[in-house]
Amino acid sequence: LLATTAFLAFGASAALAQTVGFSQIGSESGWRAAETTLTKQQAEERGITLKFSDAQQKQENQIAAIRSFIAQGVDAILLAPVVATGWDSVLEEARDAEIPVVLLDRRVDSDDSLYLTAVGSDLVHEGEVAGKWLVDQAAGEECRVVELQGTTGSSPAIDRKTGFEKGIAGADNIEIVRSQTGDFTRAQGKEVMESFLQAENGGKDICALYAHNDDMAVGAIQAIKEAGLKPGEDILIVSIDAVPDIFQAMSAGEANATVELTPNMAGPAFDALEAYLADGTEREVHSD
Numbered sequence: 001l002l003a004t005t006a007f008l009a010f011g012a013s014a015a016l017a018q019t020v021g022f023s024q025i026g027s028e029s030g031w032r033a034a035e036t037t038l039t040k041q042q043a044e045e046r047g048i049t050l051k052f053s054d055a056q057q058k059q060e061n062q063i064a065a066i067r068s069f070i071a072q073g074v075d076a077i078l079l080a081p082v083v084a085t086g087w088d089s090v091l092e093e094a095r096d097a098e099i100p101v102v103l104l105d106r107r108v109d110s111d112d113s114l115y116l117t118a119v120g121s122d123l124v125h126e127g128e129v130a131g132k133w134l135v136d137q138a139a140g141e142e143c144r145v146v147e148l149q150g151t152t153g154s155s156p157a158i159d160r161k162t163g164f165e166k167g168i169a170g171a172d173n174i175e176i177v178r179s180q181t182g183d184f185t186r187a188q189g190k191e192v193m194e195s196f197l198q199a200e201n202g203g204k205d206i207c208a209l210y211a212h213n214d215d216m217a218v219g220a221i222q223a224i225k226e227a228g229l230k231p232g233e234d235i236l237i238v239s240i241d242a243v244p245d246i247f248q249a250m251s252a253g254e255a256n257a258t259v260e261l262t263p264n265m266a267g268p269a270f271d272a273l274e275a276y277l278a279d280g281t282e283r284e285v286h287s288d
């Protein structure tokens with residue numbers, strides 16, 4: 001878990017954060033629900049009043065929430081940005097109001113002077129770990145892979161794709177034959193997997209599924225079973241997050257591997273925020 005500081009343009013305040021606005025993406029996955037729960041817990045433990053806003057996976061809802069937090073005069077804002085682009089104006093508004101913004105788990109393409117810090121994981125590395133796992137599993141065999149991508153334009157969808165391609169680079173036996181977004185949801189993971197199965201000889205031509213998160217993999221497992229194939233055997237399954245449902249699938253032999261991502265982004269985020277609000281220090285925060 002990494003937190004980098006890049007915040008230069010705000011004045012420091014003597015007080016610690018009393019009220020923090022949290023613009024959350026939505027509840028598209030088990031991982032996201034865990035992140036929400038942990039953020040609320042962390043705020044409560046630190047005596048911080050958290051104003052929570054669920055954007056239902058829509059950027060316009062997040063922008064409206066941030067504007068409302070600014071109008072309410074919160075001490076700081078946590079933002080888990082659904083997509084990477086389109087944040088400049090609202091981040092400038094927060095900066096002009098001298099309200100520090102901390103990004104959680106996804107990155108934005110804006111200039112890093114527009115936010116205090118970003119707490120997240122190495123998303124490219126996650127994809128690479130998944131790719132390398134498949135290279136080991138499929139050694140010497142022709143392996144046609146289908147890929148379920150996360151939300152289009154989101155940093156995990158972009159980086160996990162890049163990372164996986166890096167992981168399988170040089171393995172000429174492995175080829176991504178189909179790749180489409182399932183928007184990080186179980187329902188769309190199932191729906192898109194159904195279309196992959198249909199297009200690939202009822203699934204017989206698919207060797208492995210790479211899903212950018214566990215929820216889409218769980219949806220796809222259902223589709224594979226309904227197509228009369230055995231997930232985890234006929235089609236290898238690797239995904240990312242390590243939520244309880246994928247462990248259940250793995251212990252039933254219906255999934256093969258997951259790459260763990262901690263949902264506790266808020267702990268390091270509040271640490272960085274409190275350090276900054278206490279004395280204006282920009283610190284690097286590292287957490288396991």
Ligand code: AHR
Nearest residue numbers: 029031032105156184213
């Ligand atoms: O940004 C992190 C990703 O967002 C998680 O891996 C996924 O489950 C969630 O929707």
